[in-house]
Amino acid sequence: MQLIAGNWKMNGSVALAEAIATPLAAAADGLACELLVCPPATVLAWTAQLLHGSKVMVGGQNCHAKASGPHTGDVSAPMLKDAGAAWVILGHSERRADHGESDAVVRAKAAAATAAGLQAIICVGETEAQRLAGQAEAVVAAQLEGSLPDGFAGVVAYEPVWAIGTGRTASEADVAAMHAHVRAVLVRLLGEGGAGMRILYGGSVKASNAASLMAVANVGGALVGGASLDAADFLAIARAAG
Ligand code: PGA
Numbered sequence: 408m409q410l411i412a413g414n415w416k417m418n419g420s421v422a423l424a425e426a427i428a429t430p431l432a433a434a435a436d437g438l439a440c441e442l443l444v445c446p447p448a449t450v451l452a453w454t455a456q457l458l459h460g461s462k463v464m465v466g467g468q469n470c471h472a473k474a475s476g477p478h479t480g481d482v483s484a485p486m487l488k489d490a491g492a493a494w495v496i497l498g499h500s501e502r503r504a505d506h507g508e509s510d511a512v513v514r515a516k517a518a519a520a521t522a523a524g525l526q527a528i529i530c531v532g533e534t535e536a537q538r539l540a541g542q543a544e545a546v547v548a549a550q551l552e553g554s555l556p557d558g559f560a561g562v563v564a565y566e567p568v569w570a571i572g573t574g575r576t577a578s579e580a581d582v583a584a585m586h587a588h589v590r591a592v593l594v595r596l597l598g599e600g601g602a603g604m605r606i607l608y609g610g611s612v613k614a615s616n617a618a619s620l621m622a623v624a625n626v627g628g629a630l631v632g633g634a635s636l637d638a639a640d641f642l643a644i645a646r647a648a649g
Pocket of ligand 1: 414566570571572573574609610611612630631632633634
């Protein structure tokens with residue numbers, strides 16, 4: 408079963424959470440995929456309450472590597488769990504770029520998430536310059552090697568940085584090639600666990616391209632940014648998944 412995950416990024420209010428969660432909760436039973444929404448921390452508990460009893464899962468967008476302590480402004484994995492999250496996105500390219508998150512930091516956060524009972528979605532992806540230089544596969548392999556804790560059992564999201572929020576999507580052939588590459592690296596790193604791991608595609612996924620992207624081999628779902636802020640758009644993507 409594919410996983411369609413919505414990353415609201417730094418968007419969302421109490422009112423928007425309600426506008427998105429209510430139709431998702433009503434539609435989730437009829438879907439062939441799993442649905443996850445990742446609101447900002449300020450409305451995570453509220454969103455989880457709205458979705459309680461539905462099949463739609465809730466996740467955070469980041470967590471600290473420590474469980475608690477003097478880290479002003481940060482949120483820990485046990486705090487996300489306490490607020491109703493079952494998942495957390497880690498190592499998103501915006502966090503790697505805006506906050507200088509290294510692979511080692513992402514790895515420590517993923518270990519903290521697992522210890523707290525959260526499923527982690529670890530994001531990887533090359534920049535446009537790296538792709539043009541022919542380094543995309545090497546960059547992604549290095550990110551996987553550095554970011555995944557030993558025995559990692561969550562989900563990986565391949566998100567080419569140049570496709571995020573730009574309206575440009577990787578071609579089906581590029582997605583097929585990269586997802587096959589990610590699969591091979593996961594099998595090398597994790598053995599059988601890597602063979603069955605879901606690999607999401609992210610980067611300008613929308614209703615009009617979801618069906619063809621979700622049909623590509625080794626694509627286990629989507630990580631959706633902009634189109635997850637509108638329930639009808641997000642559900643149209645979910646209906647294209649299996
Ligand atoms: P986008 O974002 O769908 O707006 O391109 C995807 C992501 O950053 O997860």
